[in-house]
Amino acid sequence: MPKIRRMGSKYPEGWELIEPTLGDLERKMREAEIDPHDGKRKCEALWPIFKIAHQKSRYIYDLDFRRKEISKELYEFCLEQGYADRNLIAKWTKPGYERLCCLRCMQPRDHNFQTTCVCRVPKHLREEKVIECIHCGCRGCASGD
Ligand SMILES: [Zn+2]
Ligand SMILES: [Zn+2]
Missing domain, CATH: 1.10.287 (Helix Hairpins)
Known part of the structure; x- marks a missing residue:
C-alpha cells in the first residue's frame, strides 16, 4: 500500500x-x-x-x-x-462487463458446473431474486440488470 x-x-x-x-x-x-x-x-x-x-x-x-x-x-x-x-x-x-464486480467472478474454473458466477447471470435468467455470490458478495453485476 x-x-x-x-x-x-x-x-x-x-x-x-x-x-x-x-x-x-x-x-x-x-x-x-x-x-x-x-x-x-x-x-x-x-x-x-x-x-x-x-x-x-x-x-x-x-x-x-x-x-x-x-x-x-x-x-x-x-x-x-x-x-x-x-x-x-x-x-x-468491454461490452457485457461494464459492471463486473471482480475478476474472479468471471473465471469459469472457479465455479461449479463450469459456468461463471451466479452474479454474472442477468436477473431475468435467474430463479433466485436475491443473490450474493460467494466470492465477493456481489448481488448481481450483469450488464443491463
Ligand atoms: Zn458480480
Ligand atoms: Zn465478484
Whole structure:
C-alpha cells in the first residue's frame, strides 16, 4: 500500500483533488482488514475488502483520463500505486462487463458446473431474486440488470 501523505513533486498534478476520496477508501479498507469477522463465514469476511477495492477502481475509472477529468499521468500513477486494478478496469471497457464486480467472478474454473458466477447471470435468467455470490458478495453485476 502506498503512503498517502508525502508531499513533494512525486505526486502528479491533480492528486490533491482525488486524495481525500482515495484516502477515505484506504482507511475503510484497513478497517475491514482488521475487522474481527466474528460470526461471519470465512468468505463473507472478505466481502467488504472486495467491495472497497471495487470502489477504488471504479472511482479511478470514472475519472478516466480519456474523459479528461484526470491526466494520463495521474491515471497511470493510481494504477501503479495499486489504487485501482488495471485488469478490472480493462474489463469494464468491454461490452457485457461494464459492471463486473471482480475478476474472479468471471473465471469459469472457479465455479461449479463450469459456468461463471451466479452474479454474472442477468436477473431475468435467474430463479433466485436475491443473490450474493460467494466470492465477493456481489448481488448481481450483469450488464443491463
Ligand atoms: Zn458480480
Ligand atoms: Zn465478484
